[in-house]
Amino acid sequence: MGLQTVVAQPPQAVRHAVAIPSEYAEGAEHGLSRRIIANRFEEETRNMMDKLGHWTLRTSQDVEIEVSETPRLLDPANPRLAQIPGGGEESGTRLVIVDEHVEEIFGQRIREYFSTRGAQVSYLTLPAGDEHKTIDNVLRIASRFNEIGTERTGTPPIVMGGGVVQDVAGLAATLYRRGIPYVRVPTTLLGQIDGSVSAKNGVNFEGFRNRLGTFNPPPVTLIDRTLIASLPERQVQSGLGEALKMALIKDAELFRLLEEYGPDLVSERLQDTGPRTSGPEAGRQVMHRAITGMAEELEKNLWERDLLRIVDYGHTFSPAVEMRALPDLLHGEAVAMGCLFCAVISAHRGLLSQEDLDRIVGCVRRMGLHPSHPMFSDVALLRKGLADTVRHRGGAQHLTLLTDIGQTVFVEDLTDSEIDGAAHWMGAL
Template sequence: MHDVEVPLGNRSYHILVGVGNLSGLGEECRRLPLKGPRCAIITDDNVRPLYGPLAEKSLKDAGFEPLIISLPAGESTKSLKWVDFCYQQLAAFRLERQSFLVALGGGVIGDLAGFVAATYLRGIPFVQVPTTLLAQVDSSVGGKVGINLEAGKNLVGAFYQPRLVICDLSTLTTLPLRELRAGLAEVIKYGAIYDADLFQLLEATLPVLLQLDLQHWEPLVARCCAIKAEVVAQDETESGLRAILNFGHTIGHAIEAVSGYGHYLHGEAIAIGMVAEAWLSQQNTGLSPAEARRLAKLIAAAGLPVRYAVDEERWQKLLHAMQLDKKVSQGQIKFVLLSALGRALWGQPVAPEQIRQSLASTFADEAAST
């Protein structure tokens, strides 16, 4: 098992990456220690029958009294409606400030349950147990929690760190292939923005990874978590360096909003965003055409989309969504762009006309076919 620390002073916590370690959830919670005895597991209708009983038993065996709250699966659940549903369930169960929450599921559940934890009784502890690749390498780490509005993704939220993250890689074996590929988008992102050696490793081992050899996945997931931990430790509230984690997200989040949450998985939208933003990086920050092609080729080889067709009506909706993005400053849409694979620059202003060109360009098809 790999143990990765997120060093944040008295709010530091550990990410435990291994195979089969969900069964130790209760004992790990007792070690923290998390008081109780009441606690709640927030999960969804897909994950509950797979891993709810194991999580519940582990907590009960450790002396806790868990309530299970199961929500509909999918991005549309990340809303005020379902946050309120959770509040009502927790109040009826008489959860206290000494109690805690467990987020058992993918990124939607982690974000929503973390937001509930941050706001219920003005904040109670929570533990992340991510069950998708995307959540394990990205959304469960770093303390960004929140929900969507119709106007845009993650417009309501907080920075609220978990007390512990347990990544049980065996949960990936029940993940649909489409979800696994979507998670790979975030893994590829880490190589693109921070670690050229990781990017090269992905190029070499992608076929094995898609066969879900967990021995290969454990060090890879741990490395992604370590990169995010390094970045978050330097810039917890995204005033500078942490913004590099948003590579591909400015366009990707807009695609999610315009297409209707759930039409594209998060990782699929980010994949399209990374390819478009690689083109913008060529135009603005010196990314070489060869490296831009490598990025697009790896994304396509992972089975992820690289294009998003836009007509005038859709473009105007995309532009509106991007203008609501949290990274907009003084009316300017700011991007994370690459100067080379493994090196990212944040806060790069890009004119709307050039953004549209990045989506209309044939670059994606040309790059992915080489």
């Protein structure tokens, strides 16, 4: 039966062109009104549908993500790191994935830990840095899973390192056998306060940040704050860039801590060892407040069904800048600049006071971060970056701006001239 498209007068429920078989269309030639033809077609289709099978599968998934502070994680007396999430039995060799600096600093302790505990493990070291957040490295991990016989559930890999190795290994775990559990041990400040509660993984692709990735939260993430004591200052500052984001969008007290203790947090690597911060335990508070804020935001929207996300603050223009500047700008450095850029737009709109804007610039500087980079004055790059972010946000700007420190509003009407104004301001810093 040939099909021919006839634009019928839509009956109540039919609002568009209906494909009507040719014998009905022929009826039109015999003077039947299009309305009658369409009704007859609908009725016959309905009769036929009664005899056709129809299946709808509805399911939901309970997800529990444990993020636990675990002191003395590498002490062989502490069983936590070797445990199988959910308490299952270990049934073969587990892959321990680290990056090259983690290997350098902790490799020996990690080996001692597993050998003392008699755990069957194999090691894989990946190159460090965002430029190695690639699909090739995902495949390297998958090959090692094959080599050592990684199972569906009994041999969950353990990933120790910063956000890069977490993202790469997380994607490998989600692809392998269509998804295996793994244990996440973040060893950077950024990884501990931001990536630690995230369900996302990903790799950069064709010059775009996190263009390939999935949602696959590991069941267990273990945080030992002492592991970040060996971080270079610059990496601590970069991590504080994400803490600043969290402070600006929802936690004025966190902002106050960053403002007051910024330099100490950096020099002490949040260990609360110095005379000034050991009293109020600024390091512990900053870490706890940042994780709590992120967990609150992600728990209600883990799969990002809602693309209005305040945690994307500072991540609107920064992805384009960060990728163009690679490897010169670290993720948290670009995010801090992205936060400031949107604070400037907020102030130019009269949403944020000049005094608050000055406090934000001061805070960024106190944490040892640069408030700007020449690329944040590159108007063409910023506009292109926004266009791609809009595609990422389902075609809307969904731009978070500040109305106060710790208070936000979404806008959808940012103009090119506002971008130009903020870019000019950043260039004058």
